[in-house]
Amino acid sequence: MAQGKLDPKSIPNDGLTTRQRRMIPITAVHTGPGKGKSTAAFGMAMRAWNQGMNIGVFQFVKSAKWKVGEEAVMRRLGGLHDDTGEGGPVEWHKMGEGWSWSRKQGTEEDHAAAAAEGWQEIKRRLENEVHDFYVLDEFTYPIKWGWIDVDDVVKTLRNRPGRQHVVMTGRDADPKLVEVADLVTEMSKIKHPMDVGRKGQKGIEW
């Protein structure tokens, strides 16, 4: 059953050895209207952390109140690394409170500029191989809204050096993102408690 999931269906004629093919960095997109897009991305980051990878999380969200649970856990994991050498280091940046590398504080008016600035920083980091595993959370929205040029994203991802894994989340992923990715999962909502008037719960929804 589960084991079968890791068997490749065919061996491609790409001139690479299995080991070389195994070394190809993952480009993943979690999209669709259902839950679990970001949660699964953070779960992947946890796993990568466990392998000692250097993790960089970039949240393209407006509110600093979002995903505080994931942030708290990832920061604790990063702290474990700093204290005991376990796992890998973790950096967590979010646009909502102004990018932490920037003096500017994000306001409602300059989200477009903040998103563009966030992408420029990620681009610099990819060029300099700063992290092993990137989570670009809610990244599809600034692309959809024209704040970040999807062609620039595609080109940067295609040409990134080394072995840097990138996972992007958000609804309505641009077809060009889907094209450049090699692992694309769509989360569909079948049933949701908010459909019947229930509110989000602490520790469950965030």
Place this chain on the structure above:
Amino acid sequence: MAQGKLDPKSIPNDGLTTRQRRMIPITAVHTGPGKGKSTAAFGMAMRAWNQGMNIGVFQFVKSAKWKVGEEAVMRRLGGLHDDTGEGGPVEWHKMGEGWSWSRKQGTEEDHAAAAAEGWQEIKRRLENEVHDFYVLDEFTYPIKWGWIDVDDVVKTLRNRPGRQHVVMTGRDADPKLVEVADLVTEMSKIKHPMDVGRKGQKGIEW
């Protein structure tokens, strides 16, 4: 944008206050052929851990080699709780190596018995409110194969006391499970690197 996700679409006429409704435990199913079903469940468990919830993970998998990354991280989080009081306690049990509460070692022949035994233990724990948050990983398969009676599962989930959250994962969820759940997400595979002959990568796939 993201904020809107937590606004209920309508207020149900169920006689409950918002606070009471908020206290209803979540029953979630992650199903479908795509990736991220378990990863999102473990991500939810991480978040619940961060709120100090007592976490119980039950993996209905054959091989002890699976999801070692998630297990390592969840065990570290449980260890953090034991050492520093942060987050909540974590128990992680898997069928692959014989359930840890059982003397019997699972062999290829008695998976059905092991699965049934696992479910009986979960049922006892639900009745005794042992955990706050349960992950029943790959739980749809023993149901599908007739090793665990879906009607018993549905009845147990419906009648469970207190405020115990349950997340179940696996393909081909029984319609009765979907019916009893209030949060059902289907993960669909759009593109997968194994389709083009790439193998699973350490830290990425497991």
